[in-house]
Amino acid sequence: MSALPAARAADTAAPAVRCRELTKSFTGAGATVHALRGIDLDVPRGGMTMLVGPSGCGKTTLISVIAGILTPDGGECLVLGTELSTLHGQRLLDFRGRSIGFIFQQFHLVPTLTVIENVTIPLIINGTPTPHARAAAAEIIAEVGLGDRGRELPGVLSGGEQQRVAIARALVHSPALVVCDEPTSALDHESGQMIMALLRRFVSLRQATIIIVTHDDRILPFADRIARMDDGRIVGIDTEATAGGQR
């Protein structure tokens, strides 16, 4: 068994994400759910890491913590060299806005904004002047193969096309880390494969680190690393090429 080249290269550098003894629990309806029970995880810089595991094992909670959306109860979470627990309020928002891109299962494009307006949002939030933001958005929309659809509303696009817009939105401000939640589960097989190929291409081109939560076994061959979770814990890391030809 040999590790993938990208993963090997990344392993030599400081990790993009470093979690130690990370815990998170939720209390509701008289019961406490321990979603994370002491996560230890290193995600190397660059490359694509997938989090897999059964429903309710804590995958989504873990990427929410890594993305700075949820605050852990305990442990450490170093993201891109910054301990998230030291960031609060505006600094945390600024960090998220600059450094992290998001891709969601349901795309979450604003339906009343055009494709290009949706893609400009991260740049606008980061204070990029509108003309520059629109130019950058147009460029990346063309890169994802939707150059002629910029003025259309998301509602007229297919699921695969909407996810490509979401990818453009996640990457337009060149974040160092992109978190994806089930990016292919709302898509058919062909669209899913196309989206994954696109993501892989951007990983290579932009040197971004991508963490993907997925149930979709068909996309596992695209991964550089696979972190297997169960019951709030990392139970295994695969760094072997399970389908290296896909990359």
Place this chain on the structure above:
Amino acid sequence: MLNPDGIIVNLIALKMLFGDRGKFVGMVLGLTFAALVMTQQPSIFIGLMTRTYAAIGDVPIADVWVMDPGVQYVEENKPLRDTDLARVRGVAGVAWAVPLYKGIINAKLPDGQTKSIILTGLDDATLIGGPPALIEGRLADLRRADAIIIDREAAENRLRYVGPEGEERSLAIGDEIEINDNRATVVGIGVSTRDFILVPKAFTTYSRAIDFAPPQRRQLTYVLAKGRDGEHPGALARRIEAQTGLKALTSAEFEQLTLDYWMTNTGIPINFGVSVLLGFLVGAAVAGQSFFNFVRENLVHYAVLKAMGLRGGVLVRMVLLQALIVGGIGYGIGVGLTALFGTFMRDTVLAFRMPPALLAFAGVGVLVIVLLSALLAIRAVLRMDPAVVFRG
């Protein structure tokens, strides 16, 4: 440089608002209804209440109205002694004072119908107290034998009669009617402000009105007084009261007295108040609920924006902007519809008056609705679980 505080984020908020047309129209309709009810019903109410003292406003030349101390409203007839006219004329500062008769008397139309009319008797010499305008005849024609002037609205509607050929006719110059068994000849058609009690109005000289009226010891209803140059009407009224023991009110005070009487002694304010309150509540419920639902259904988008780094304060401003825009449009359409209603109802039996203060009242009402619903929506936005972005 544009930033999240700038126009682009506002445009995003507006696009979110206008893009969901069904909800947008629902919200605007709710607020339009609220603004409409908050202006249309009070406009009718104010119009009605204004009519209660229309007879006072139709005699702008008089500074002071002198009357029996028991009078509560302008149509109430509690006669004074004839000598009271001279007593008022004797008060220092009075430039002139003239008698005015007002009474409800039966009149028999040419076809034999009997109607009640309000007969106003004007000072024989000056004819002060007549209708503000005449569309036929002259005020001086009242000096002709048996002469009366009929209000246009009465002549054309409530005093219509059936002519010799069986045709319906308006009362016109030359027609003869009987007032309390006395012959009266129409010599003019006047235009006076519509009043509240809608009894047909007729005008004649004071002395002829006394002849027409049923005999009674006292006949003088009001004394109209004018102050000398520089005389303050209020001060003059107080002086007349002090010297004569009668009630003397400026025109404004008499209007207020009459208004207070109708406000206090009728259920009109309560009825209109209830309908305005209900309209406000229904409008608030419809618009508030619609807006809250709109924001709630967009929560995930706000959550996405927040996840991407947009500040909570900017999200709050986006929601407030959306609320104010919806409120402004709803208010504008509602007030516009009310104004349109008032335009169509002009010169009809329906009373309507929309003063600027009412526009401000409705504006505040709509603002309260949108701010309350915005506050609920903002609370939802600020309290939303940001992890909602990762839920399928």
